Structure formats: C-alpha cells, structure tokens
Amino acid sequence: xxxxxxxxxxxxxxxxxxxxxxxxxxxxxxxxxxxxxxxxxxxxxxxxxxxxxxxxxxxxxxxxxxxxxxxxxxxxxxxxxxxxxxxxxxxxxxxxxxxxxxxxxxxxxxxxxxxxxxxxxxxxxxxxxxxxxxxxxxxxxxxxxxxxxxxxxxxxxxxxxxxxxxxxxxxxxxxxxxxxxxxxxxxxxxxxxxxxxxxxxxxxxxxxxxxxxxxxxxxxxxxxxxxx
Amino acid sequence: xxxxxxxxxxxxxxxxxxxxxxxxxxxxxxxxxxxxxxxxxxxxxxxxxxxxxxxxxxxxxxxxxxxxxxxxxxxxxxxxxxxxxxxxxxxxxxxxxxxxxxxxxxxxxxxxxxxxxxxxxxxxxxxxxxxxxxxxxxxxxxxxxxxxxxxxxxxxxxxxxxxxxxxxxxxxxxxxxxxxxxxxxxxxxxxxxxxxxxxxxxxxxxxxxxxxxxxxxxxxxxxxxxxx
DNA sequence: CGCTGCGTTGAGCTTCTTCAACGATCGTGG
DNA sequence: CCACGATCGTTGAAGAAGCTCAACGCAGCG
Numbered sequence: 001x002x003x004x005x006x007x008x009x010x011x012x013x014x015x016x017x018x019x020x021x022x023x024x025x026x027x028x029x030x031x032x033x034x035x036x037x038x039x040x041x042x043x044x045x046x047x048x049x050x051x052x053x054x055x056x057x058x059x060x061x062x063x064x065x066x067x068x069x070x071x072x073x074x075x076x077x078x079x080x081x082x083x084x085x086x087x088x089x090x091x092x093x094x095x096x097x098x099x100x101x102x103x104x105x106x107x108x109x110x111x112x113x114x115x116x117x118x119x120x121x122x123x124x125x126x127x128x129x130x131x132x133x134x135x136x137x138x139x140x141x142x143x144x145x146x147x148x149x150x151x152x153x154x155x156x157x158x159x160x161x162x163x164x165x166x167x168x169x170x171x172x173x174x175x176x177x178x179x180x181x182x183x184x185x186x187x188x189x190x191x192x193x194x195x196x197x198x199x200x201x202x203x204x205x206x207x208x209x210x211x212x213x214x215x216x217x218x219x220x221x222x223x224x225x226x227x228x
Numbered sequence: 229x230x231x232x233x234x235x236x237x238x239x240x241x242x243x244x245x246x247x248x249x250x251x252x253x254x255x256x257x258x259x260x261x262x263x264x265x266x267x268x269x270x271x272x273x274x275x276x277x278x279x280x281x282x283x284x285x286x287x288x289x290x291x292x293x294x295x296x297x298x299x300x301x302x303x304x305x306x307x308x309x310x311x312x313x314x315x316x317x318x319x320x321x322x323x324x325x326x327x328x329x330x331x332x333x334x335x336x337x338x339x340x341x342x343x344x345x346x347x348x349x350x351x352x353x354x355x356x357x358x359x360x361x362x363x364x365x366x367x368x369x370x371x372x373x374x375x376x377x378x379x380x381x382x383x384x385x386x387x388x389x390x391x392x393x394x395x396x397x398x399x400x401x402x403x404x405x406x407x408x409x410x411x412x413x414x415x416x417x418x419x420x421x422x423x424x425x426x427x428x429x430x431x432x433x434x435x436x437x438x439x440x441x442x443x444x445x446x447x448x449x450x451x452x453x454x455x456x
Numbered sequence: 457c458g459c460t461g462c463g464t465t466g467a468g469c470t471t472c473t474t475c476a477a478c479g480a481t482c483g484t485g486g
Numbered sequence: 487c488c489a490c491g492a493t494c495g496t497t498g499a500a501g502a503a504g505c506t507c508a509a510c511g512c513a514g515c516g
Contacts, residue, residue: 087359146291404462
C-alpha cells in the first residue's frame with residue numbers, strides 16, 4: 001500500500017511496527033484541498049485529526065471584525081487538530097489550506113483504539129502535544145511581554161536556526177501571514193522591517209532577509225534593546 | 229498508605245487500579261512549599277512533574293524588565309510541568325507557590341515507565357494536555373484579538389460559570405495577579421473595573437463582583453462592543 | 457507602630473492600529 | 487497575448503489603547 005510509505009516518514013508514527021502501519025493505513029482517508037479551502041471551522045464537531053503529506057495548513061482564530069491570529073502553520077509531516085481527539089468536543093480554531101495540500105484524516109475513535117494498544121504511539125503523541133504547548137507558551141510570552149520588533153527579531157532568529165553563521169533567511173510565508181502569526185498587521189510589520197533595515201540589523205530583499213547584526217536582533221528579541 | 233487516598237481524587241489518575249495507585253505512591257515524593265517559594269525556574273533541568281494536593285501555584289514567564297505573565301494558576305487536584313516529562317528538556321517557565329502548598333512530585337523516568345504500561349493513564353494525560361492546549365489557544369486569541377476590557381469580561385463570565393443566574397463572583401486571586409493573568413498591569417485593570425462599574429455592567433465590592441448586565445459583558449467579551 | 461504589599465487615580469507618552477492612497481505582481485479570462 | 491482584478495506590500499497622517507511614572511490611602515502583620 002502506498003500510504004504506508006508516507007506514514008513511515010511521519011515522526012508521530014516513528015517506532016511503530018509494520019502491523020501498526022497497516023492498521024493506520026486502514027483507518028486513514030486521503031484528502032486533497034486546494035489553496036484557500038476550508039478544512040474545518042471553529043466550533044465544528046471534532047471528528048478526528050490530520051497529518052499533512054504535502055502543502056501547508058493555517059490554523060487560526062478570528063475576531064468579530066475579521067482580524068486573524070494564526071496559531072500554527074504546520075507543513076509536511078506535521079499534524080493538527082489532535083486536541084479534538086482527546087477532548088471529545090469541538091474544534092477550538094479554524095483550519096484552512098494555505099497551499100494546495102494532500103492530507104490524511106484519522107477518525108477519532110479508531111485512533112484512540114490504536115493508542116490504547118500502542119504505548120509508543122501514545123508517548124509520541126504526548127511528546128507532540130508537549131512540544132506544541134511549549135510553543136504556545138512562548139507565543140503567549142511574546143504577545144504579552146514583547147513588542148512587535150522583539151517578536152519579529154525572535155522569529156527571524158528562529159528561522160535562521162541556531163547556526164551562528166546563517167546569514168540569509170527566507171520568510172516562508174507571505175508577510176500578511178507573518179504579521180498575523182506575530183499578532184500584528186501588515187502595515188506595522190512593514191514599518192518595522194524598514195526600520196530594522198535602516199539600522200543595519202538586516203538587509204531586505206523580497207522574501208529573503210540577510211542578517212547583518214545577529215547580536216542586535218538577539219538583544220531586541222530578549223527585550224534588552226529598543227528599536228528607536 | 230495515606231497518599232493513595234489523595235491520589236484517588238486526582239482526575240489525572242482516575243480509572244486506575246489500586247495496584248497502579250500503589251505504584252504511583254511509590255515514586256511520588258511529598259513536598260511542602262511556603263507562600264512565595266520558588267518551585268523551579270525557567271531553564272532548570274526538567275526532572276519531573278507535580279500534582280497539587282492543596283494550595284496554588286503560579287506558572288509564569290518574566291520579561292527582562294521584570295513584568296510577569298501568568299500562564300496558568302493550578303489549584304488542588306491539578307497538575308503542572310507535565311511538559312517536562314515528555315520533551316526531555318528544560319522547564320519553559322517559572323513556578324512559584326502562590327499559597328502555602330502541599331505538592332506531590334513525580335520523577336520523569338519512573339512516570340514514563342508507568343505510562344508505558346498503562347493506557348488509561350496515557351489517555352488521561354493526553355486529555356489533560358489537550359485541555360491545556362485549548363486554554364492556551366484561547367489565551368493567545370484573547371491577547372491578540374481582544375482588548376483588556378474584553379479579556380476581563382471573558383474572565384468574569386468564565387468565573388461565573390455558565391449559569392445565567394450567577395450574580396456574584398469572587399475574584400479568586402489578588403488583582404495584581406489577575407492583571408498579570410490577563411496580560412496587563414494593575415493600573416489598567418483598576419481603571420477598567422471602575423469604568424465597568426460606572427456603566428452598570430458590574431458592581432464592585434472588594435474581591436466580590438456582582439454581575440449586573442450579563443449581556444453587556446458577553447458583548448464586550450466577544451468584541452462586539454467597546455467600553456467607551 | 458512602622459513597614460510592606462495592595463489598590464486607586466492622574467498626567468504624559470509610546471506603541472500600535474486605523475484609514476487612505478498608491479505601486480507592483482500575478483493569475484486568469486477575454 | 488493583453489488587460490483586468492485581486493492580492494500584496496509600502497508609506498503617511500491621525501487617533502486610540504494601554505503603559506510608565508508618581509503620589510497617596512489602606513490594610514495586615516511582624
């Protein structure tokens with residue numbers, strides 16, 4: 001079965017036996033979404049969770065006046081909506097394909113059965129949720145304790161990984177989306193990128209950011225410095 | 229063993245056999261903290277997780293200039309620092325006893341062993357983490373998409389539960405802490421409470437809030453209304 | 457009794473959003 | 487193939503929300 005090949009590359013499913021893979025393949029359904037298509041809406045009945053084979057998905061909240069806050073933007077190999085599996089309730093956010101995407105769907109009840117008989121799978125899932133929780137904590141911290149320049153700096157550093165020598169970073173999404181992920185609006189993001197350029201922290205070239213002053217960014221991200 | 233009695237009341241441990249309780253009691257250590265005492269700091273090695281028997285614990289982040297953002301304020305029967313168990317890394321936030329507290333500590337490795345042999349425990353833990361994740365999503369939404377009056381209104385409604393007739397709510401923490409939980413500062417909170425009083429949404433009496441206009445609060449919380 | 461932490465209020469200021477306008481790019485349908 | 491609309495990105499000017507700083511009353515507790 002072709003699906004099994006894909007499943008083996010998903011880190012959530014690492015360490016499983018081939019019998020497990022067969023079972024997973026049995027309960028999964030393979031779905032295609034075009035860019036912009038809604039996968040589910042906040043408040044919909046949480047019937048299962050998803051694993052992305054390719055493409056990207058935007059998980060987001062919306063305010064009554066239409067402003068969006070992106071919570072998460074998973075890509076190939078990543079999962080979303082796991083929460084629905086374990087809280088027996090409704091999806092707490094919206095999900096929409098950010099690109100043309102191929103996605104596997106796992107219905108809640110069959111998946112719970114699998115977990116019950118499969119400690120590795122349970123532990124993998126616990127690790128995934130914990131990881132997500134940690135990222136959300138950092139997001140809360142950023143929104144509450146850092147100003148936009150700090151959040152942006154942190155994001156740039158995150159993208160560049162830990163490597164001291166990484167000079168160029170490619171923004172992996174449109175700036176509108178980046179703004180939404182950082183909890184701000186495109187105008188503000190644009191102004192701050194411009195200001196960072198002017199102060200020779202970065203050099204901006206379309207979606208490519210060249211990092212000129214890593215230390216400066218680090219100081220901004222930790223809140224020690226201000227972007228006058 | 230006295231501990232077992234306590235363990236049976238923890239919802240994370242519901243549905244376990246008495247043999248399981250004995251095992252849990254074996255690996256747990258019983259600790260006392262006085263009000264204000266640090267339990268661990270962000271960045272400390274994540275050696276295990278905690279269950280509160282009585283008291284309360286403040287889980288929080290700090291900005292370089294000392295401002296705090298409370299992530300979570302668990303009380304009796306609740307757990308914290310589970311994330312450390314499954315991500316094999318450091319604590320992502322600070323923990324401090326908000327009251328004199330009695331707390332059980334479970335070392336990481338023994339607990340993982342328990343989970344591996346105990347699907348119910350794994351599922352309970354998954355449910356707990358999912359619940360937390362949902363709350364964090366709401367927090368992110370609130371910080372990014374709602375203004376302080378909206379967050380406060382949402383919190384008041386949350387405290388009053390779903391009951392339409394609940395008139396009085398007791399703020400279950402000092403206002404400084406409530407401010408930190410809502411991602412603002414005491415001054416702002418104070419002003420907004422005053423404004424809500426002036427507009428007859430609530431009546432304020434020390435730590436007791438009488439809800440006068442539930443609909444008004446609901447509108448604020450959903451962002452439909454503004455607190456002019 | 458004094459001290460410390462809490463809560464409130466005022467004044468000024470910073471940051472960010474809102475509103476508006478405009479250029480550029482890109483995909484699509486005529 | 488070109489033209490059009492839509493989305494994206496940028497910039498300016500004005501306004502709002504919330505923060506900082508400062509002062510002060512008040513209560514609890516050693």
